[in-house]
Amino acid sequence: MNYLTVLISCADQVGLVTNITRILAAHQLNIIAMREFVDEENRAFFTRIACTGTQPEMDLLEGELLKNLPDKATVSLVTDKQKQIAVLVTKEYHCLAEILIRNQFKTLGANVQCVVGNYDGLRDFAERLGIPYFYVDHNEKDKASFEAEVKQIINQFEVDYVVLAKFMRILSPDFVKDYAGKIINIHHSFLPAFIGANPYRQAFERGVKIIGATAHFVTNNLDEGPIITQHTTHVDHNFGVKEMVRAGKEIEKKVLLDALELVFEDRVFVSGNKTVVFR
Known part of the structure; x- marks a missing residue:
């Protein structure tokens, strides 16, 4: 059938x-x-x-x-052919771990072709699970050269999507254009609140009672691309920045994997800066 x-x-x-x-x-x-x-x-x-x-x-x-x-x-x-993905990372492992474990046990809904990192710390973990890991040092190259090397690696594979699993680099318009509609990011905030870096510290200083995470498609507007899915968790005065970060990481994993499942099952339509999601 x-x-x-x-x-x-x-x-x-x-x-x-x-x-x-x-x-x-x-x-x-x-x-x-x-x-x-x-x-x-x-x-x-x-x-x-x-x-x-x-x-x-x-x-x-x-x-x-x-x-x-x-x-x-x-x-x-x-x-019903499975999607193929490349994963971009920096130092944090929690989102990558969820992706690679599901990939290992064939429950991701896609195949991870490679992991590309701008630090080398996650190489051993990826390679233990049989996934090629490529290290591209962003400190020794200008942005154009860095992105050109990343693209060269990704383009070795037939990739349907590029997943930013806590990849803490702002991508250029040229890079985004080359993979338009194919880059999925997890942002450690309930957007549109606390855009940019250090959102948990921003949330702590603001005294919020809810923190969250957002998975979205990447556009040229920082953290403003079409939102795929979001989740939140309650916090209170007992939560310092470290506690918020710890709670936030659990939400980030859930949100990213939820979004990837929806995208891999072709349940997401992009309409302007919004999405239509058929669950």
Whole structure:
């Protein structure tokens, strides 16, 4: 049995669901799950359809769908082939550990092709789990040279997404452009609060009662890309900065893995600076 996920975003109009399901049926595809959402303010339609059946002629199916959808519609036909990812790290291990352990036991929903770090401290851990580790020293290179080497490494592999697992470097617009829509970051704050460095100290000094973490797609605007998922935990006057950091790390792991699962299962649509997430 072949599985196919159909992802469509377009302007909203009457009869979309009827047209789409009619075409899928004509290609002998059986719909086993369908979710749709209409953004009424922007008159935009989004749907995720999971199908089974004989593998269709993909170009023909895509062409028929586009012909029967409004202008500028986007159609993606996704097979059940697993995603391939590269992971970028600095010094902190907690998010990387969650990713690599799940990768080891085939529960990540993707395959980790490599880990790239701007410090060498996580090499032993990655290599013990059979993952190639590449060290690129950011101190001995200018930013352009550093990023060029990182890109050269990533491009050795067929990578669908680049995951920033506590990669504490600001990426240039050129780097982001090269992997547009494919870079996922975990930020140690409940955005839009406490953007940038040291958010837990900022939270402590502000006296907040809730801290959190945010997984988002990376854009040229620092920590302002489309948000995939967020979680929070309560804190109080007993929490110093260290306690907030410790609690925050647990939230970061949960948020990042939740976001990756959603993305790897093709449940996330980007719409401007927002996302539509079909859980």
